[in-house]
Amino acid sequence: MTLPSNDPNLEPRLSDKPPLRDDTRFAAGKIAVFQYSTVVIFLFLMSGFWRLQVQNPEFYGERAEQNRIKSVPIPGPRGRILDRDGRVIVDNHSSFQLLLARESVRDEHLRPIAQGLDLDDNDLRARVNRMRKQPKYVPIVIKDELTPADLAFVNSHQDFFPELVLIQAQRRLYPQNGLLSHVIGYTGEISEPELDLPEFGKYNQGDVVGKFGIEKQYNDSLMGVDGQRQVVVDNRGTVRQTIGTKPAIAGHDLQLTVDLDLQIVAELAMADKNGAVVALDPHSGEVLAMVSRPTFDPNKFAVHIKTKDWKEIRDNPDSPMLNKAIQAQLAPGSTFKPIVALAGLETGTVDEKWSVHCSGGVALYGKYQHCWEKRGHGTIAMHNGIAHSCDVYFYTLGAKLGIDNLAFYGDTVGFGQLTNIDLPNETKGLMPSEKWKLRTQRTKWYAGETPSVAIGQGAVTVSPLQLARAIGGMAVGGKWYQPHMVKTDTSKVKVSEWALNQEHVKTVIDGMFGVVNEGGTGIRAQLPNIQVCGKTGSAQVVSNEFVKAAGSLKDTRDNAWFVGFAPRENPEIVVVALWEHGVHGQFAAAIVRDVLKAYFDKKVRMTQVQQTGNKVAAALGLGLTPVAVKPAAKEFEMGSMILTGAILGTEVR
């Protein structure tokens, strides 16, 4: 056959070409090669499907399931924290939490996501990178407490950023103004270093756990168990179907021994001061109030604290994160004197009639020691020695007792040891002794050091809680209950006892009654109709020589202490106030007075209510004698709430 000749391109060339060879046989072998290749190619393709579908269907089936089935956590709410009357101190509230599903995250999405949610781009990137080692299905919480604007952003960008997963979370709601914050503490997302610790072994990445205070101490009881919802999702993360639900289990509520009424009064009294207040029931060790100043806002710690807020707290020289009620280690000053007096009587070194002459100072071991009263107290025995806090009396008594006797009774009342209160990171202070000095400084104790210890200076340091426990235990006749924050059966509370001669105890208590009621140093703690006993303390921060040398570089004014209890017989409450740089113990006495007054006013109220039988009135806070509290700072907003007498719950403004 020939091609039609109307093709101009072909015609001239045809003649030049060799004769027409148009049979197809020449290619038969090559077509066979093509056929064999086809067989090989199809076998090759089949081998691929054999490998995927026949050899590994489980592996790929599992991955397909991982693609489509997602677990959405249902957070188990933490238990609430209540005060001793059952009023809510810490509650939960629902909020939206935003997760980043790392299986579907795309690197180029991080920047617009960070911008849209007002997050730091580098911060977000760093957090994603930190999670690299974790399995892909573990999501990252990228933002908590979503604002309406954030929600709008997430909803409108669901199609662009399928990796964003919105879940409802339970958030902690703490009291405002840092009320009780050192006791309650705060929660936060478990950190990487914590995950490596054995005590955190049972928690997972992303769990919110207690980090401080009661939240940390009782985390196991408070923490709920998260539930799970299994859902089928498409490639955009849209939920198509719910397969199963494992409900969440809420954590247990925790009832504290704290009385909010007292706590608020104590907070108010400390409003513009640095220091701490502790109120204890000496018959059970229950902590009725515990304040540390300055305070912090635990709400800022919810999951992630902002760097700026954290810097502010960290750089505050007054250490807001320190619970000074259990962590301050300061010289107790004259509040130590009742223990010294007791030691004098118990060891038989002196009796209550033994007296010294105070002329404003005394020379002991070749060193002249001043009394705080430059004019001197004249001839003075134990009762007035305590009431007027005569330093010369106690220098002399201390010198007679010797350091070992002081150390023994210091130990007995619990100085230099942990009280084992149910709060984390308690410190134990120091009760110096010969052994201690030999062990730590490798020198012998020399007798000239003893007089300063006897007035609560020198190496002796205590925390406000230790002091409250020590004086309270003495005041009830020699039973020191382990202080605790959470309501338990009193019979189960650990107690250490020491057989004290009750006559000796009475002598010391009488002296402390004199401090408040007989023109002693603590008259500011007086209350009408209530027999308040107490002891002031004005502890030097540094030695007087150093003050002169250093000028006013640092606040070197004395720390003001007051320890008070009431009533005189069978005391119900012991209160310690520490006002750092408060200059004189008599100013701390006013703080203790306020707390004691609140306690007894409430007691009167409750008795009246019980007598009239009007429980409704009690619940509403009606029919109560108004508590006249001198507000320490006017800008403290809770002042108005105090006058109602009862706070039924915490409020958020």
Place this chain on the structure above:
Amino acid sequence: MAKYLSPRDIDWTVLLIVLLICGVGVLQIYSATRDTDYTSAWWKQILYVVGGLFFMWLMTMIDYHAMLHWVPGLYIGSVSALLVTYVIGEKAYGSKRWIPVGFGVHLQVSEFVKLVIILLVARYLTELRTDELEIREMLKLAGLVLVPTALVMKQPDLGTALTYLAVLIACAFLAGLRWKYVAVIAIVTVVGLPISWQFLNDYQKGRIVSFMDPERDPQGKGYQLIQSQIAVGSGGMFGKGVTKGTQTQLRFLPVPHKDFIFSAFAEEHGFVGVTVLLSLFFVLVMRIVQNAQTAPDRVGMYLCMGVAALLLFHILVNVGMVAGLMPVTGIPLPFMSFGGSSVWTFFLALGLVNNVRLRRFVN
């Protein structure tokens, strides 16, 4: 000549197989596009197939010898159309492949150019009238083919561009390219690969890199390959059932009605379904090769073998990609993937084969 033509001589086996494949395709398109924006795709595909049958009939009726005369015109037309695409083409999925022709219809010129390449190669090789292909002639032919190839690669559409070369190489081999030249081409390819790497786009490089190591970027470049393998593998021996494939239905599988239609099929019908479907394709290719063997002349032989090579290459690359044996190159699966241009091209090619078959007793 017409008197020799009879409907009885149409290759009914091929037609039956092709319609079976098209039917499976329509079913799979229906299953893969439920609850999506493309729910109308399955009946559009039916229209494309019906149109394709018409084009096949047209293609069968015109004597293929006559068509060879149009080659210069078709070639120039193709190159110009590709240039037009390059200028006014509509960008989709990151490349300019379509030109709008009105009524919402978009033509993919590069699909139809495949046929022009087959015609060009067949005519060129026939006119040499030798049993051996000299390297000089080979280079001339390659030059002609490379012009549209380069234009398509520029779109960028590496997959389609490679189909042109596949046809060229297969036919050149049949035309008697000496083994030593085959060896040279092989060596040049091996040596040239690293050099041509420089000319590839970032996304093409990415596809090859992710083929080598898909887990490197499982959410990005490796995503399609991984999801396709998951779909295929999770289908197991008997598949998950029509409309039950989770990878397909929940859209983890990319474009399950187009390039990855075989993956969706493998998920829902399992290894058994894959074996049946691949057998159909195998018989189709072999049947076309058989038509080449019975062709009355060399032109007919080259035309059939060109179509067979085109088909085989498409199957190898598309199905290989689905099974993770080949890198991701966006070329459709013949007769199954949704899309008018592709379906019509293959029906036209089928027409070409029938054309040759009907005239096998001419001499």
